[in-house]
Every structure is written in structure tokens, then in C-alpha cells.
Amino acid sequence: MSSEGWEEQYGGGQTSGAWAGSSDPQQNNFFDPNNTVNFGQEQHFQSFDYTSSSNYQPTVTSVSSTPSMFVPGPIMNDMENGGGINEEDEPPLLEELGIDPNAILQKTLNVLNPRRSTDPAMLQDTDLAGPLVFCLAFGSLLLLSGKLQFGAIYGVGLLGCVALYGLLNLMSTNGVGLGVVISVLGYCLLPIVGLAGLNVMLSLQGIVGAVLAAAAILWCSWSASKLFVTALAMHHQQPLVAYPCALVYSIFALITVF
Structure with missing residues (x-):
């Protein structure tokens, strides 16, 4: 072809x-x-108007305030709402544990000075920190004098508190709690603790020891009865309350001397 x-x-x-x-x-x-005639010369481009972007308003999709099963709800910031606690506003450690050093000091002063006026509302506080410290100090001083009597201290103390609790509830019309009885008897043990401290330095098995033990028992029972009468409004009944208190403290005095 x-x-x-x-x-x-x-x-x-x-x-x-x-x-x-x-x-x-x-x-x-x-x-x-x-033949390259008119190849690539007639190209048409689309023009865009960028001036209309200022009038663009995005569409906000409303979200339900109730969170679904897989979408967690909004987390509220407690610090922004005023519900948080700053480090400066946190209570002291002793206050968080329920220990008030001022109340312990006031009750100790009331024991050392039985003639001192006492606030009845303060005696309703079942503070057990002071009695626990005094019992540990009493047992430690007895240990220094060669007497291991921690079991006897807590056993006699618990038995005396329960007996006096029942007696005071029978004698008073207002009634008293067991915590109040333990607190008062524990604080008023302070003169016996001082007697145990003297026993470390010198022997109390004699006339001097008998006199000091009698004075400590009288001091403890008078302070305890005064606090009970003030707290329970048992006017003119302090001698009746002081007698069972003296029996309890007599056992502690005998443990200390002998």
C-alpha cells in the first residue's frame, strides 16, 4: 500500500x-x-471570591447537656467554683485527729487547781488524748521503779470507769456518757502520776510515803468530783461523788507505793 x-x-x-x-x-x-497549534494556550481557571470569608459564620451544633453512655459529662473545677480548699485553709493535723491542745491545757489546769472555775460545756467533750498520755506516763514511771503494771492500770481504770458511770447515771437526772467519765477520771490521775515520779527518786514505803499517797488520793478525788458535779449540775452532792472516786484512786496509789 x-x-x-x-x-x-x-x-x-x-x-x-x-x-x-x-x-x-x-x-x-x-x-x-x-502540530502544536493552540495546545495548552486556552486554559480556563475558576475564580474564587475571598472577600466573602469575613461574613462566614460557622454553624454550631448544639450538644445535649445530658451526657450519653460513652460521652463523659463536663468536669467541674472545684477551685473555680470556690468549693476547693487551699493549702492555707486546711485545718491543722491535731484538729483533724480530734485533739485540741487548748482543751487539754484547760482541763489539766482544772485538775491542778480544784478551786478554779470550770465551764460545764467543756466537760462534755469526750477527749481521750490527755487520759491516754497520763496513763502511759504513769505506767512508764512505774516501769522505771521496777514495776511492770500496765495491765493493772488499764484493767482497774476500765473497771472503775464502768462502775462510776453506772453510779453517776443513778444519782443524776441528766445522765452522763461513758466517754465523759473516762476523760474526767483520766485527767484527774495527774497527782498519782506525780506520786509515781517521786517513787522513782525515793522510797514511799514509810510515813512520808503514806502522807503523800493520802494527799494525792484526796487531790484526785476532789478534782474529779468537782468536775462531775459541775458537768451534771449535782449541787451539794460533791462528797457523795468524791467517795467512789477516792476508792478508784486508792488502788492506783497502792500500786505506786507497794
Whole structure:
């Protein structure tokens, strides 16, 4: 086949653009690399208006205030709402433990000075820190003098507190709690603790020891009865309350001397 026949058959001589072929779309299937007329010159770009972006308002999708099963609710900040506690506003450690050093000091002064006026409301506080310290000090002083009596101290003390608790509830109309009885009897043990301290330095088995022991028993029973009468408003009944208190403290005095 000749070149003329090839061009006549496939329309090579009728190309007018980049693609060779006739006006028939079925024959316009070949590309002429030599013809670059109007190739890549008529490019149309779409123009965008960027000035309208200032009027753009995003759509806020409302979220239900009730959290779903898998979406946690909003976390409230206690510090922003004023519900938090700063380090400066935290109570002291002794106050968190229920120990009031001022109340312990006031009750100790009332024991050392039985004539001192006492606030009845202060005696309703069941403070056991002071009695525990005094009992440990009493047992430690007895241990220094060669007497291991911790079990006797706590056993006699508990038995005396329960007996006096029942007696005071029978004698008074207001009634008294067991914690109050333990607190008062424990604080009033202080003169016996002083007697045990003297026993470490000198022997009390004699006339001097008997006199000091009697004075300590009288001091403890008078202070305890005075506190009970003030707390329970048992006027003119202090001698009746002082007698069972003296029996309890007599046992502690005998443990100290002998």
C-alpha cells in the first residue's frame, strides 16, 4: 500500500488541530506530534471570591447537656467554683485527729487547781488524748521503779470507769456518757502520776510515803468530783461523788507505793 493510500484511508491530510482526523468523530483518533497549534494556550481557571470569608459564620451544633453512655459529662473545677480548699485553709493535723491542745491545757489546769472555775460545756467533750498520755506516763514511771503494771492500770481504770458511770447515771437526772467519765477520771490521775515520779527518786514505803499517797488520793478525788458535779449540775452532792472516786484512786496509789 502506498503512502497516498494510507493518508487517504486514515485521513492524514485533513488534520486541522493537534489530533489528526476528519470531522467524523469516529475517525479523529490519531495525534499529530508536529502540530502544536493552540495546545495548552486556552486554559480556563475558576475564580474564587475571598472577600466573602469575613461574613462566614460557622454553624454550631448544639450538644445535649445530658451526657450519653460513652460521652463523659463536663468536669467541674472545684477551685473555680470556690468549693476547693487551699493549702492555707486546711485545718491543722491535731484538729483533724480530734485533739485540741487548748482543751487539754484547760482541763489539766482544772485538775491542778480544784478551786478554779470550770465551764460545764467543756466537760462534755469526750477527749481521750490527755487520759491516754497520763496513763502511759504513769505506767512508764512505774516501769522505771521496777514495776511492770500496765495491765493493772488499764484493767482497774476500765473497771472503775464502768462502775462510776453506772453510779453517776443513778444519782443524776441528766445522765452522763461513758466517754465523759473516762476523760474526767483520766485527767484527774495527774497527782498519782506525780506520786509515781517521786517513787522513782525515793522510797514511799514509810510515813512520808503514806502522807503523800493520802494527799494525792484526796487531790484526785476532789478534782474529779468537782468536775462531775459541775458537768451534771449535782449541787451539794460533791462528797457523795468524791467517795467512789477516792476508792478508784486508792488502788492506783497502792500500786505506786507497794
